[in-house]
Amino acid sequence: MSGFAALLARDLRLAWRRPGDIAVVLAFFVVATVLFPLGIGPQANLLARIAAGVLWSTALFASMLSLDRLFAADYEDGALDLLLLAPWPLELAALAKCTAHWIVTGLPLAVLAPVLGIAFGLDGPPLLALAATLLIGTPTLSLVGGLAAALTLGARRGGALLALLALPLCVPTLIFGAAAIESLTSGEDLGAHLAILAALALVSLATTPWAMAAALRQAGE
Amino acid sequence: MASPLLDVTDLSCRRGGRAVFEGLSFALGAGELLALVGRNGSGKTTLLRSLALLVRPAAGRIAWQGADVADDPEAWRGRLAWLGHLDGLKADLTVRENLVAAARLRGVPADPAAIEAALAAFDLLPLAHRAARTLSAGQRRRTALARVRASGAAVWLLDEPLNALDAAAQQALRDVLGQHLAAGGLALASTHVDLGLPGSRRLELGA
Amino acid sequence: MADLHFLANPARFRRFSQRVLPGLTLATVLCLAVGLYLALVQSPPDYQQGETVRIMFVHVPSAWLAMAGYGMLAALGASLLVWRHPLAALMARAAAPVGACFALVCLLTGSLWGRPMWGTWWVWDARLTSMLLLFFLYLGHIALSRAYDESERGDRAAAILSLIGVINLPIIKFSVDWWNTLHQPASVAKLGGPAIHPTILIPLLWMAVSFLLLFVLLVLVRTETEIDRRRLEIAEQGA
Numbered sequence: 001m002s003g004f005a006a007l008l009a010r011d012l013r014l015a016w017r018r019p020g021d022i023a024v025v026l027a028f029f030v031v032a033t034v035l036f037p038l039g040i041g042p043q044a045n046l047l048a049r050i051a052a053g054v055l056w057s058t059a060l061f062a063s064m065l066s067l068d069r070l071f072a073a074d075y076e077d078g079a080l081d082l083l084l085l086a087p088w089p090l091e092l093a094a095l096a097k098c099t100a101h102w103i104v105t106g107l108p109l110a111v112l113a114p115v116l117g118i119a120f121g122l123d124g125p126p127l128l129a130l131a132a133t134l135l136i137g138t139p140t141l142s143l144v145g146g147l148a149a150a151l152t153l154g155a156r157r158g159g160a161l162l163a164l165l166a167l168p169l170c171v172p173t174l175i176f177g178a179a180a181i182e183s184l185t186s187g188e189d190l191g192a193h194l195a196i197l198a199a200l201a202l203v204s205l206a207t208t209p210w211a212m213a214a215a216l217r218q219a220g221e
Numbered sequence: 222m223a224s225p226l227l228d229v230t231d232l233s234c235r236r237g238g239r240a241v242f243e244g245l246s247f248a249l250g251a252g253e254l255l256a257l258v259g260r261n262g263s264g265k266t267t268l269l270r271s272l273a274l275l276v277r278p279a280a281g282r283i284a285w286q287g288a289d290v291a292d293d294p295e296a297w298r299g300r301l302a303w304l305g306h307l308d309g310l311k312a313d314l315t316v317r318e319n320l321v322a323a324a325r326l327r328g329v330p331a332d333p334a335a336i337e338a339a340l341a342a343f344d345l346l347p348l349a350h351r352a353a354r355t356l357s358a359g360q361r362r363r364t365a366l367a368r369v370r371a372s373g374a375a376v377w378l379l380d381e382p383l384n385a386l387d388a389a390a391q392q393a394l395r396d397v398l399g400q401h402l403a404a405g406g407l408a409l410a411s412t413h414v415d416l417g418l419p420g421s422r423r424l425e426l427g428a
Numbered sequence: 429m430a431d432l433h434f435l436a437n438p439a440r441f442r443r444f445s446q447r448v449l450p451g452l453t454l455a456t457v458l459c460l461a462v463g464l465y466l467a468l469v470q471s472p473p474d475y476q477q478g479e480t481v482r483i484m485f486v487h488v489p490s491a492w493l494a495m496a497g498y499g500m501l502a503a504l505g506a507s508l509l510v511w512r513h514p515l516a517a518l519m520a521r522a523a524a525p526v527g528a529c530f531a532l533v534c535l536l537t538g539s540l541w542g543r544p545m546w547g548t549w550w551v552w553d554a555r556l557t558s559m560l561l562l563f564f565l566y567l568g569h570i571a572l573s574r575a576y577d578e579s580e581r582g583d584r585a586a587a588i589l590s591l592i593g594v595i596n597l598p599i600i601k602f603s604v605d606w607w608n609t610l611h612q613p614a615s616v617a618k619l620g621g622p623a624i625h626p627t628i629l630i631p632l633l634w635m636a637v638s639f640l641l642l643f644v645l646l647v648l649v650r651t652e653t654e655i656d657r658r659r660l661e662i663a664e665q666g667a
Contacts, residue, residue: 006325010311017313078307084275087299088328147592151585155575164571165589168564169596172603179610200599207595211588214509218584220275237578238662 003088004096011100021066022104026112029062033116044121051120052130052181056174059109059134060141064166066105067145068152068159070097075153075219084220094212095205098139098146106138129181129190136197137177143204144169150215173200225250227376227407232281234267241267245281247424249409252402254421257411263427265411266306269378272409273301299327302374304382308365312354316345316364319353323368332371339371343393358385363393370397377401379410437515438655445648452648456641463634471631483541489636490534491555493643494562495597497527501569502594505587515651517583518658520590521573522650526643528566534559554608558601565593579661 015022036054037047074080083093113134114127122130148166152158180193225248233243241264249255257265270276272283274294283290290297303309310319320339324331340346343363353361362385369377377398383391398408398418410416467485501520508516538556539549550556573586 003326003328006322006328010314010322010326013318014311014313076307077312078305078309079311081275081303081305081307082309082323082326085273085298085301085303086326086328087295089295151572151589152575155572155582155585156577157575161568161571161575164564165568168561168568168600169592171561172596172599175603175607179607203595203599207592211592214588215585218581218588220270221277221581237580237665238658239665 003086004092007083007093007096008100011097012103015100015104021069022108025062025065025105026108028065029058029109029112030116032058032061034119037120048121051117051122052126052178054120055113055116055130056133056137056178059113059138060167060170060174062109063105063138063141063145064163066101067149067166068162070101070146070149071153071216071219072149072158080216081220084217090213090216091209094146094150094216095209098142098208098212101146102139102142106134106142110134110138126181126184129184132194133177133180133197136194136201137173140173140197140201140204141166141170143201143208144173147208147212147215150212150219153215153219173197176200226286228282228284228287229272230282230284232268232271232283233279234264234271234276235279236267240279242426243280245424245426249407251405251407254398254402254408254410254416254418256416256421256423257409257426258413258423259426265426266380268426269380269409269411273303273378274298300375302369302372302377304365304369304377304379306380306384308353308361309368310353310361310364313352315350315352316340316356316367317349319364320368320371324371327372332373335371335373336367339367342370342397343367343390359387359390362386363390366394366397370401375406377406377408377410379408381412382410383412383414383416437513438518438659441515442652442655445652449645449648452641452645456638456645459634459638459641463631463638466631466634471627480541480544483537485631485635487534487537487541488632489639490530490537491559492636493639494527494531494534494559494566496640497523497530497643498562498565498590498597499594501527501590505590508583508587509591517580517587518654519647519651520569520583520586522654523647524566524569524573524586526646526650528563528570530639530643531559531563531566535563552608552611554605557608558604561600561604562597565597569593579658 033054036050036058040046040050071080074083084090086093110131114122114131117127117130145162145166148162148169151165152162155161176193176196180190180197183190183193227249229248230246232245234241245268247255257268259265267276271278274283274290274297285297285300309323311322314322317336317340320336321331324336337346340349343366345360345363345367348356348360348364353364356364362382366382369379382394386394395417398410398416401408402418463485468482471482471485473479473481500523504516504520504523507513508520535556538553538559542551542553543549569586569589572589573582576582576585
């Protein structure tokens with residue numbers, strides 16, 4: 001079993017043993033999303049208009065919630081040292097942890113969002129577009145968020161600082177993710193938007209593992 | 222003395238602008254144990270971490286069989302087994318699962334025989350199915366030591382291995398260390414207490 | 429006991445800055461004086477916007493310096509991570525707040541400029557929004573570098589962040605530009621100035637150069653302060 005697969009399997013097993021942690025994140029997603037109609041008013045056409053942006057934004061916030069534990073748990077129990085000492089690339093280890101985060105957080109968000117989209121008055125095609133954009137976009141959130149988590153490992157005010165670092169870097173994904181859903185009504189090409197989201201994910205994949213590994217080595221010093 | 226496998230020359234480490242230790246040199250051959258002694262803060266942990274390449278030394282050379290370990294850090298890490306201040310155990314995994322996961326995380330398939338033998342050596346078989354968070358500090362330390370034993374690594378870097386161990390466990394550690402050294406392995410251990418192994422050498426830090 | 433390793437470069441830097449600062453200060457003041465005169469007095473008021481167009485002479489150079497400043501942070505970050513240059517960390521700490529201030533000035537002047545034209549204190553113009561995000565990136569850098577008790581850790585984390593940030597900046601700018609064209613109606617909500625021609629260009633360049641000198645001056649002065657601060661920190665730890 002390769003080191004990547006071993007780490008991924010371990011983290012997934014650990015997440016499985018703490019289902020409450022995932023449930024809390026998803027519950028936050030629902031509660032935060034519901035605040036918007038309550039704050040803005042239930043007019044159907046207004047809700048349908050803001051649905052894409054609201055759902056993407058609250059998905060972004062929900063993703064951020066579980067990020068500060070991504071490396072902190074290993075840092076606190078000493079398992080991070082063992083990862084730093086593993087005889088295979090640390091970049092892959094960082095990638096494995098982000099993959100686990102995505103499976104446990106991003107994927108459920110992508111599945112849950114269309115359900116909430118119904119509450120905003122979206123129907124078939126936009127709901128599918130919502131799920132598709134989140135599926136392609138949330139890996140970027142896990143990668144960028146993972147980088148922010150690695151950079152703030154052991155810092156004071158780590159959680160808030162993590163969000164401050166990660167959210168501006170997630171803005172392109174947010175813009176294209178929300179716009180992709182609206183492209184269905186505006187007549188633009190959904191495929192092009194999804195391609196851009198995929199490109200953003202690939203850029204993150206190409207840049208963040210190295211930065212994460214560098215940041216994790218700093219934490220080990 | 223047999224030709225040294227581990228050769229450290231002129232090692233210096235700095236933290237926050239201060240020198241923690243400077244100009245350390247020593248050599249260690251197969252079957253040898255180096256006990257690191259010194260007061261708290263004298264740099265024992267930093268020395269172990271710099272040998273593991275976790276901390277970048279300010280100066281000096283660490284060589285294994287004549288070759289600088291910095292040239293191939295991945296290969297060097299494959300030769301090491303590490304025991305830090307923290308146990309490195311996942312609280313929600315059982316003792317056995319922790320050992321299996323740790324083995325797999327070294328990129329090799331877990332050897333069930335080695336794991337069972339390691340559990341037996343530290344009297345952990347009755348506890349093997351218990352989650353790590355339910356264990357006492359001494360039991361967790363024993364689990365971490367079992368992990369080291371099961372790794373099959375040639376060089377053991379142990380930071381305060383006797384911490385939290387009762388007399389029986391300390392004896393188990395001595396037995397395990399003795400077997401490791403007899404098989405040609407090397408070990409460096411920081412300790413306040415004499416490990417009581419014949420033929421071990423001392424390096425005093427902060428003197 | 430003071431760490432000689434650290435002192436070698438900063439001592440040289442101090443000698444350099446002591447020599448340079450007086451002349452640099454004079455040049456900055458003179459340049460600013462000329463630039464402000466040209467911008468506020470000599471250049472003509474705009475046909476459409478009247479006197480308020482003069483805000484552009486502060487707004488546009490601030491934007492340039494804010495962007496150049498982040499590029500400098502990234503270069504310093506690379507210098508720290510790759511060559512372990514001891515001064516790079518301190519200079520980055522000094523430069524980040526200066527760059528952030530230029531970004532803030534750009535945002536505030538942009539807001540002031542827009543108010544008479546559109547009656548609101550803020551418009552979601554592509555350039556202003558990009559500058560706002562750049563400002564957040566600066567804030568992140570400043571906060572991260574100061575988030576650790578051990579300064580070196582903060583310096584290196586911020587260095588990594590600045591490199592990732594500089595790669596992301598074009599992406600962010602591209603996506604915000606695109607977002608703006610998608611959502612803005614065809615009406616003129618752009619914060620563009622009048623077309624650039626010589627009576628505008630010359631004062632603009634003067635202001636740009638004087639802002640650059642000001643940036644360098646502030647960074648040099650602040651770097652000296654950071655050197656002192658770091659020395660104090662080392663002395664306290666060694667005591």
